[in-house]
Amino acid sequence: MEHFDVVVVGAGISGVSAGYHLQTRSPDRTYVILEGRAAMGGTWDLFRYPGIRSDSDMHTLGFAFHPWTQDASIAGGDAIRGYIEETARAYGIDRHIRYRHRIRAAAWSTEDARWTVEGDGPDGPVAFTCNFLNLCSGYYDYAKAHAPEFPGAGDFQGEIVHPQFWPVDLDYAGKRVVVIGSGATAVTLVPEMAKTAGHVTMLQRSPTYVVSRPGSDPVARWLHARLPTRAAYGITRWKNVLMGMVFFRMARRKPAKMKERIVGMVREHLGPDYDVATHFTPRYNPWDQRMCLVPDADLFEAIKAGRASVETDTIDTFVANGIRLASGKTLPADLVVTATGLELQLASGIAFTLDGVPLDLATRLHYKGMMYDGVPNLATTFGYTNASWTLKADLIAMYVSRLLNTMRKRGLRQATPFNDDPGVAEEPFLDFTSGYVQRALGRLPKQGSKKPWKLNQNYALDIMALKFGSVDDAMRFSDPARERAAA
Known part of the structure; x- marks a missing residue:
C-alpha cells in the first residue's frame, strides 16, 4: 500500500x-x-x-x-x-x-x-x-443533478436535457428552446443558444438578480500595458476583491437601496416598456442568493433583439409540443433544458x-x-x-x-x-x-x-x-x- x-x-x-x-x-x-x-x-x-x-x-x-x-x-x-x-x-x-x-x-x-x-x-x-x-x-x-419530476414529461415529443449532462452532438439550430431556471446556468445558456436557435425562452418561477459587467476589464488592460504582468495582475485582483467586498457590504446594510439600483440597471438595458417588475425584480434581498453575472449585457441584448424572452410562471404540465403554464399559456418547444440546479x-x-x-x-x-x-x-x-x-x-x-x-x-x-x-x-x-x-x-x-x-x-x-x-x-x-x- x-x-x-x-x-x-x-x-x-x-x-x-x-x-x-x-x-x-x-x-x-x-x-x-x-x-x-x-x-x-x-x-x-x-x-x-x-x-x-x-x-x-x-x-x-x-x-x-x-x-x-x-x-x-x-x-x-x-x-x-x-x-x-x-x-x-x-x-x-x-x-x-x-x-x-x-x-x-x-x-x-x-x-x-x-x-x-x-x-x-x-x-x-x-x-x-x-x-x-x-x-x-x-x-x-x-454523477447526479437536481432534476425535479415534471408532470406530463413523458408526453413531450421533443428532447429534455440537463446542462450537467449535455450531449456533445445536440443540434438546436432553428429549434424552439425552453430553458427552465433563472440561475447562473440559465442566464449563460439563453444568450448563447439564442445565436442559432429559432427562439429561446427562459422559464422561471421567480426572478433572480442579474448584473452586467464588461467581459474585459479596462483597468486590467491599462495596468498590463504599463506594469509587469504579476504587478498588474495583483493590483487588478485586489481591486476586484475590494470592490466585491464593498458591494456585498452595501447590499447587507442597505438592501432596499441596492435592490433599487440593480433593478434600475436592468431597466436601463431593456428600456422603460419592458416588464422588469415581473421578470427581473426578485422577492428577496440582494445576496440572500448568489447573483447572476452576464458579460456585456448579452442576455439583455438577446431579449431586445427578439431572439430570447422571459416567462415568469409555474409549470402546469408538459404537453406533446411544449409546456403548459399555470396561467393557461403554452410555450411551444422542440427542446427543453432543465437548468434546475445542483445536488x-x-x-x-x-x-x-x-x-x-x-x-x-x-x-x-x-x-x-x-x-x-x-x-x-x-x-x-x-x-x-x-x-x-x-x-x-x-x-x-x-x-x-x-x-x-x-x-x-x-x-x-x-x-x-x-x-x-x-x-x-x-x-x-x-x-x-x-x-x-x-x-x-x-x-x-x-x-x-x-x-x-x-x-x-x-x-x-x-x-x-x-x-x-x-x-x-x-x-x-x-x-x-x-x-x-x-x-
Whole structure:
C-alpha cells in the first residue's frame, strides 16, 4: 500500500492550488492528487453546455501565484480549463495526479496517526495511507443533478436535457428552446443558444438578480500595458476583491437601496416598456442568493433583439409540443433544458470512520471553514458564496501547509480542532436561501456562533485568520504513540 504525507482528492482549481502550496511551503512532504475523472479541471471539465463561463472575474478566480493573462475577465469554460492545465504543467503539479481514482472510504487510526483511503482505480480497487487528507473535490455531486419530476414529461415529443449532462452532438439550430431556471446556468445558456436557435425562452418561477459587467476589464488592460504582468495582475485582483467586498457590504446594510439600483440597471438595458417588475425584480434581498453575472449585457441584448424572452410562471404540465403554464399559456418547444440546479454533496460522499466508528461530518462543527470538531488531520475546501471560489481555496491550501509545518517543527503527528467552549452555539452552515443550499442543509456541517467556528464569508477576515492567525486556536496538537510511550 502506497503511503504519502498528504492525499489530495480532486484535480480542479482547489486540488491544483493544494498541490502548489504543498510543494512550495512544505517541500519535504510527499503528496498525490487522486482525481475520479479522466482529466483535470473539475467543474470546468465536467460542464460542456453552450456558453459555459465563469461567474466570477478571472482575476480572482485565477490563482494568486499564476497570473491570468488573457484579455477576457469573464472567461469561457474552455479557456478556464486550459488555464488550470497550464498552471499544473508550469509547476509540475500534473506529475502528481492519478486519474480515474474515485475514493469511496476513509478510515482514521489514532494509533497509527494516519488515514487509510480506499476506492476504485482504472484497474480495480486501490488503497493509500496518508498522514493528512485534504478534500478538494468541490461541493456538489458530479454523477447526479437536481432534476425535479415534471408532470406530463413523458408526453413531450421533443428532447429534455440537463446542462450537467449535455450531449456533445445536440443540434438546436432553428429549434424552439425552453430553458427552465433563472440561475447562473440559465442566464449563460439563453444568450448563447439564442445565436442559432429559432427562439429561446427562459422559464422561471421567480426572478433572480442579474448584473452586467464588461467581459474585459479596462483597468486590467491599462495596468498590463504599463506594469509587469504579476504587478498588474495583483493590483487588478485586489481591486476586484475590494470592490466585491464593498458591494456585498452595501447590499447587507442597505438592501432596499441596492435592490433599487440593480433593478434600475436592468431597466436601463431593456428600456422603460419592458416588464422588469415581473421578470427581473426578485422577492428577496440582494445576496440572500448568489447573483447572476452576464458579460456585456448579452442576455439583455438577446431579449431586445427578439431572439430570447422571459416567462415568469409555474409549470402546469408538459404537453406533446411544449409546456403548459399555470396561467393557461403554452410555450411551444422542440427542446427543453432543465437548468434546475445542483445536488450538494459533502466530501464527495466518502464514508468516513474514526477509529472504527462511523463518522458523519454533518454532525460536526466546522472549524475556520475547513476542518471539523474532533476530526484529526482532515480538511475540505468550500469556497465563498459571495466571491470567487479560488480566494478561499488558496487560503485553505496555505493553512494546511502551516499545520503540517507546525506538526513537523513540534515533532507531533495530529492536529485536531476541539471545541471546549460551551458558549458556542450551532448555526446553519450557510445563510443562503438558494434552493440547492436549502435542500442540502441537513447534509452539511454546522458553523458556530463565534470564531474560530464562525464562517466568515469575508476574504479580508479569512486572511487574518488563516494566513496570519494562530494555528493553536481551539487546536490540539498531539502524538498518541509518544504519549503512550511516556505513560
